[in-house]
Amino acid sequence: MDWALPVIDKQKCVICGDCAEICPTGALSLLDKKIIFQNPRNCTFCTLCEQICPQKAIRCEFTITTGERKG
Template identity: 40%
Template sequence: MAKETGICSWKELALGTAILTPGNASELKTGDWRSMRPVVDYEKCVKCGRCYILCPDMVYSPRDDGYYELNYYYCKGCGICAHECPKGAIEMVEEER
């Protein structure tokens, strides 16, 4: 039986399934199964950066103007950012699919 459900051939794996290229976890899409998405109200945001610090993935990144922008490629919809935002500037909105 040979359905191609694996991401690569077993022959291509490094010894002991080691990862030889550091940092490649950034390629892993973790944002394809969320049910809620965080939406930021920049009127309320005070640029404190808690969302950026506390996000367990890599959703938030600082912009030149001091605000933080979101990359939904990584967002699992856990809601930590919304829970921790001291100004209530982040709202969790249901994903429409």
């Protein structure tokens, strides 16, 4: 299964760990002074990591759709 995860800009990230701490599913983790997707399948696309990042180093580049038809 292919899916898009939030993108972490390593140039902007200061490894504060706020994103990993707020992640309600444990998808993100702070490990060996890096932010990683420890459990990527747990990501529910809530965007909390993007919202809390003080450096704006996380971008959620996905669109959530409801499956409704247009027209």
